[in-house]
Amino acid sequence: MRAPLILLLISCLGVAAALIVPGWSDLLLLAVPMAVAAAILLLRALRHKAPEAASDAQPAGPPVILDGSNVMYWKTQAPDLAPVRDVIATLRAHGLTPAVIFDANAGHLLQGRYWHHADFAKALNLPESHVLVVDKGTPADPLILQAARDQGARIVTNDRYRDWLKTYPEARKPGHLIRGGYAKGPLWLDLPKPQA
Template sequence: MMMPAELLILLPALIGLGVLLLLRRRRQSARPDPVIHGPAIPRHAIVVDGSNVMHWGGAASAKVLALVLRALQAKGYAPIVIFDASAGYRLADRYLDASALSPLIGLPAAQVSVVDKGVIADSAILRFAAQHRLRIVSNDLYRDWRVQFPHLRRKGAVLRGRYDAGAVVWNARLKPVRA
């Protein structure tokens, strides 16, 4: 079958574009874990979907997220917060990295991560939680990710809650961790 001359001219460009997209996807999947900047995962760590939890009281609020983090710490957990790249715009109308977000929520920068623009935060959260066998705090149901991350089907894998009348309310009993 003969190709029209226009397609023959475009063919090398299309092949080149396909190769570039393939290399970009491979480079993104080979990135190191974007979350922990310190030497080790804290004992009794729990992953917090920061971009989700900051909306537990309605509008985006660092105060609400900080109160949820304090409630987790009061039960003995060491929260690790992961934000999507746009979180700063919702809180402060500008980009905020981990070192700028950490004082707003009262955690060390080593326990805060902001995924790169274009990276899906859900994927980073779920991959990190699965890799380190950690629970997640979020109201996201992660329905689109259950095949790739089967641990989400386990009862208690995702802790849900809300901020209501000045208090953090958990949808299930949050048990304290044992020392």
């Protein structure tokens, strides 16, 4: 939020200088659009600050990455966000911090149109910073594996990532990939039992 505020102040100073200093009127061509853009960015930052502040107020547990395009098929053969929501709720109940990565076509499969990360974040009640929709033509698997490596996170998926094991051998380690499903009714996740 600090950057848009600084841009707004600088652009307002530019507008004032263009109006006051003789011969600087051309500066209005740059300063006015910059002021408008900075004001829009500032309003967006203020609008999104409240939900993120609420989620940041909660103690953040260890991160877990969900393979969203895999998990959305766990309940039925049709894509559905319900399993993703169930997994998020279960992870939160275990004190973990979920983030989700989807293939580019996930929105088309679910809603018949492209969904950006903001659409999924709203549908899943997650901060936008915890949802990623990969670019068209980009495989999600290596991004999921790299995000997990970078964050020291585990991955919720039933995928074995065989094509990526040479680059990401940690996916072979027991417990790195958290399996789950609905084989016997309610959601089960292969999470370690809490220590007493």
